[in-house]
Every structure is written in C-alpha cells, then in structure tokens.
Amino acid sequence: MTWAVVPAAGQGRRFGGETPKQYLTLAGRPLIEHSLLAVLSHDDVDGVMVAVAADDPWWPGWRELGGKPVLTCVGGGERADSVLAGLQALPASVSEDQWVLVHDAARPCLHADDLARLLAIGQAHPVGALLAAPVRDTLKRADATGHSQSTEPRDGLWRALTPQLFRRGGLTRALLAALHAGIKATDEAMALERLGLRPCLVEGREDNLKVTTPADLALAEFILSRAGKAPVT
Ligand SMILES: Nc1ccn([C@@H]2O[C@H](COP(=O)(O)OP(=O)(O)OP(=O)(O)O)[C@@H](O)[C@H]2O)c(=O)n1
Numbered sequence: 001m002t003w004a005v006v007p008a009a010g011q012g013r014r015f016g017g018e019t020p021k022q023y024l025t026l027a028g029r030p031l032i033e034h035s036l037l038a039v040l041s042h043d044d045v046d047g048v049m050v051a052v053a054a055d056d057p058w059w060p061g062w063r064e065l066g067g068k069p070v071l072t073c074v075g076g077g078e079r080a081d082s083v084l085a086g087l088q089a090l091p092a093s094v095s096e097d098q099w100v101l102v103h104d105a106a107r108p109c110l111h112a113d114d115l116a117r118l119l120a121i122g123q124a125h126p127v128g129a130l131l132a133a134p135v136r137d138t139l140k141r142a143d144a145t146g147h148s149q150s151t152e153p154r155d156g157l158w159r160a161l162t163p164q165l166f167r168r169g170g171l172t173r174a175l176l177a178a179l180h181a182g183i184k185a186t187d188e189a190m191a192l193e194r195l196g197l198r199p200c201l202v203e204g205r206e207d208n209l210k211v212t213t214p215a216d217l218a219l220a221e222f223i224l225s226r227a228g229k230a231p232v233t
C-alpha cells in the first residue's frame, strides 16, 4: 500500500494573477481537486498529504476526497522543501519502507492507466520509478540574445513527469542529503540519482502536462473534456 504527497505550496509566478494556479477553476472544479482525485483513484493509495503554503487562504479544507483521508502540512520555499515537509508529516503508520507517490498539484490530467503502470513497475523495482516522456523535439541551446547557438543531442533524453514513486525513508534521506549539499532537487529522482541510484523511467502520456502558463490551462480543459471530466453542473 502507499500514500501520496502532493506539493501545492507554489505561487504560480509563471502563470501570473492573484490566485495560485492550483486553485483556478478547471472543468468546474479547483485544478488541485483533479490532481488529488487522480492520485487517490488507485486502490493501492490509502490517502494524501498536501503541502500547502503557510496561511493559504485558498485551500478548500477537504478532510477526505474519494472516500480517502486528505491531510495537510505547511510546505516550504522550494518544491523539494514542500515534498520533504509532506514526507515528514505523513502518519507514523506509514513505515520507512512504504512506497510514497509524489505528484504535482499542477498536474490535473494524470491518467489512471499511467498511475497503475507506475505502481506496478515501481513497486517491483529496487529503487523506485517515475513517469516520464521521451523528448521528441529537436533541442536548441539559446545564446544570451535569444538566438539558437547549438542543437543539443536528444538521444536518451526524457522529460520527467509525476507521480514519482519511492520508499518514504530513502526519499526523505536523499532529499535531506541534497538540501544539506545545497543542491536544488527539481524532482525526487534527481535526489536519488545524485546518490548513484537509478530510478526506472516509466513512459507516460504526453497529456500529463504540468499547468505552468495560461495556455496550459486551456489545454488541460480540453484534455479533461476528452476524458469525460466535463464541468460539474
Ligand atoms: N515552494 C514550492 C514550489 C512549488 N510547489 C509545487 O510544486 C509543483 C510544481 O511546481 P511549479 O509548476 O513550478 O509551481 P509554482 O512554483 O507554483 O510555479 P512558478 O515556478 O511559476 O511560481 C506545484 O504543484 C507547486 O504548487 C510547492 O509545493 N512548493
């Protein structure tokens, strides 16, 4: 069995506006509600710990969703700090060896099939696993003036998605080690990789996008409508 940790303490600076993007309305619900329901939808997931900003006035106050417990803790200045806070705030019943899913609040389009495959593959792996998508575009490196100066080789390059699945104790120690080394781990796998561990890449759907800018919100709305998650009337 597993628990989820959902970092949701971001300000949405790249999105802009007063309301943090995770609380914007998407298909009739707060964006974060889609992300929480998606990660709670699998029978192996027992509950979720949501790391929210201190004094977050937008958090709706859910204590359960989909019949499962929703707990909250205060996140931190960086995403990794919020994930660490969530891991440390999990119930004591979640052992060090227990698997934990970390899923961005800003990824509302997680498909049930991807979650099922991640859990099946990851729980059978010695290190853990993450959803990811192979890079399919040519990658350019820009110069200081915004012009293309070179093309980067893309063989073997993947885009990390979430959820990412690791054991509670090992992930906590890896994130603490990165923090103490002054390394900003932009995802959970990075903290494991720097210790020489090799998480399994599980190919996920391209439509599991992270809502970062306003254009992403419109795309997410379309994706959810295609999945039959029409606005709640
Ligand atoms: N200090 C932070 C920063 C980010 N996050 C969360 O991490 C996820 C992915 O981060 P990102 O898309 O970068 O969200 P923001 O940090 O809000 O966006 P921005 O960088 O544009 O401000 C989001 O669910 C966000 O709420 C978090 O919990 N704590």
Ligand SMILES: C[C@](O)(CO)[C@H](O)COP(=O)(O)O
Binding pocket: 079, 104, 159, 160, 161, 162, 186, 187, 188, 210
């Ligand atoms: C965790 C993540 O979504 C994997 O791609 C990504 O690293 C989050 O980055 P952000 O800048 O915090 O959105």
